[in-house]
Amino acid sequence: xxxxxxxxxxxGVLGLCSAVTPIFLxxxxxxxxxxxxxxxxxxxxAALQGILVTQLRSFPALASSHLPPRLICAEVVISSDYxxxxxxxxxxxxxxxxxxxxxxxxxxxxxxxxxxxxxAQGLGYNAVCNLRYASADLAGNSGKRALMSPIFVYGTAYIxxxxxxxxxxxxxSPFSS
Amino acid sequence: xxxxxxxxxxGFRIREVRGLVQGNTVRAKHLGRDIAASLKNxxxxxxxxxxxxxxxxxxxxxxRMLAQAQxxxxxxxxxxxxxxxxxxxxxxxLYAYGTAVILEVDxxxxxxxxxxxxxxx
Numbered sequence: 001x002x003x004x005x006x007x008x009x010x011x012g013v014l015g016l017c018s019a020v021t022p023i024f025l026x027x028x029x030x031x032x033x034x035x036x037x038x039x040x041x042x043x044x045x046a047a048l049q050g051i052l053v054t055q056l057r058s059f060p061a062l063a064s065s066h067l068p069p070r071l072i073c074a075e076v077v078i079s080s081d082y083x084x085x086x087x088x089x090x091x092x093x094x095x096x097x098x099x100x101x102x103x104x105x106x107x108x109x110x111x112x113x114x115x116x117x118x119x120a121q122g123l124g125y126n127a128v129c130n131l132r133y134a135s136a137d138l139a140g141n142s143g144k145r146a147l148m149s150p151i152f153v154y155g156t157a158y159i160x161x162x163x164x165x166x167x168x169x170x171x172x173s174p175f176s177s
Numbered sequence: 178x179x180x181x182x183x184x185x186x187x188g189f190r191i192r193e194v195r196g197l198v199q200g201n202t203v204r205a206k207h208l209g210r211d212i213a214a215s216l217k218n219x220x221x222x223x224x225x226x227x228x229x230x231x232x233x234x235x236x237x238x239x240x241r242m243l244a245q246a247q248x249x250x251x252x253x254x255x256x257x258x259x260x261x262x263x264x265x266x267x268x269x270x271l272y273a274y275g276t277a278v279i280l281e282v283d284x285x286x287x288x289x290x291x292x293x294x295x296x297x298x
Contacts, residue, residue, distance in 0.1 A: 030221040037222065057183050068293040069187075071180045071257055075231040079214075081221035104221075111223070130183050136271070137263035138227055148224060150231060150269075152259060156181040 023083050030081025034103070041110050048117055052127035052160045059129055063161030067124055072157050074115035077138065078108040079148035088147060105149045109133065112153040120157035127160035178243060179253040179280065179296060186253065188291035190283035195249040198277045200241030204234045205268035234271040235259070242273045251277035252297045 054060055059069070080088075084100040091098050113131070120128050136150040179186055206214075210226035217224055238259075246254045257275035264270050280297045282290045 026219045026221070030219075033220060033222040057185075059183065059185075059187050062187050064188075064291055066292040068179050068291075068296055069181045069183070071182050073235055073259070075228060075235065077224045077227035077231065079218050079221050079224055082219045084221070085218070130181075132182065132258075134259055134261060136231060136261035136269050138230075138266075138269050148218070148227070150227065150261075152231060152235070152261065154182055154257075154259060156183050158187075 023086070026082035026084075030084070033081075034107070037107060037111075041107065041114065044114050044118070045110070048114070048121070050126060051117055051121060053113075053117065053131060053155075054127075054129045055131050057130045059156075059158055061127065061160040063159050065159035067159055069156050069158040070123070070125070071154060072116050072120050072123075072128065073152065073154040074112050074119065075136075075150065075152040076108050076112045076115065077148055077150040078104055078111065080104045085147045101147065101149070104147075105151070108149040108151040109153070112151045116153050116155055120155075123157065125157035125159060128155040128157050131155035178246065178251075180239075180243070180257060180275070181253075181255055182257045182275075184256050186255065186280060188283055188294070189253075189280040189297065191255075191278045192281040193279040195246070195251040195277040195279065197274060198242050198245040198249065198251075198254060199272065199274040200238040200243075200245065201270060201272040202234050202237040202241070203264050203268060203270040204230055204237075205265075206230050230269065231271070234269065235273070238271045238273040242275060246275075246277040249277050251279055253278050253280045 052061060080100055080103075088098050088101060112133075116131070117128060132154055134152045134154075136152060138148065138150050206226050206229075214224045214226050242257070243254065254275040254277050257273060260272050262270050262272075282294050282297070284290075
């Protein structure tokens with residue numbers, strides 16, 4: 001083996017590393033980020049006892065108080081990591097459920113809902129009605145690099161009376177790993 | 178001004194409807210945050226730059242809608258809805274719309290006015 005071969009091998013290995021490294025990084029760090037986010041979500045949902053959340057428009061269990069009903073909004077954008085983005089492109093060939101994107105959308109929805117409920121609680125309200133979900137389309141036509149889930153949640157906060165129905169106990173969601 | 182996304186506000190009655198009010202905005206982030214977002218796409222997680230983009234859009238669209246409502250002389254905006262559309266990659270339009278009304282305290286239904294009644298006086 002002469003000098004040129006060695007240089008060729010070194011460049012080849014470096015090239016392989018630079019192609020593999022972002023994928024490797026994405027999978028490892030991305031999975032850690034996802035797991036810690038799911039743990040934080042479960043913890044915050046458990047801490048959010050005593051708030052009545054409905055999607056009804058009729059102010060269930062309304063009580064009189066000095067706080068007027070108020071619109072509360074929150075939004076979040078969550079993306080999946082590089083390897084999963086690549087895999088979804090493969091999935092498009094065969095069809096079927098994109099489980100990783102379902103997980104990302106689920107996380108984004110739970111996060112945005114928690115932000116609305118925590119803001120309502122912070123302002124002194126204990127009930128939110130008419131909760132609505134909207135998604136934005138930030139990616140446009142930018143193709144592969146933009147698999148993200150922007151979720152926008154808004155509802156009306158008010159004061160409710162009586163014993164509260166706490167939100168569903170954080171059972172294991174079918175979408176979480 | 179009372180702003181809700183319901184059609185009724187308990188304890189109040191609509192005296193007069195002032196019409197549809199709307200506010201919209203199209204925002205794009207600056208290039209630095211766009212590049213940071215594509216790096217973050219490597220590992221996934223929350224894209225704070227885009228979240229802030231949506232938050233600023235929402236605030237500006239709501240401000241414009243409320244300014245229109247105030248111009249019409251309303252004291253409440255009901256049934257607020259939001260809709261978004263993508264203009265180009267990295268830019269989004271947020272459109273907020275609601276109905277501007279003049280509310281008055283509903284005496285027969287609520288013999289005692291709600292404690293926050295002065296907000297519509």
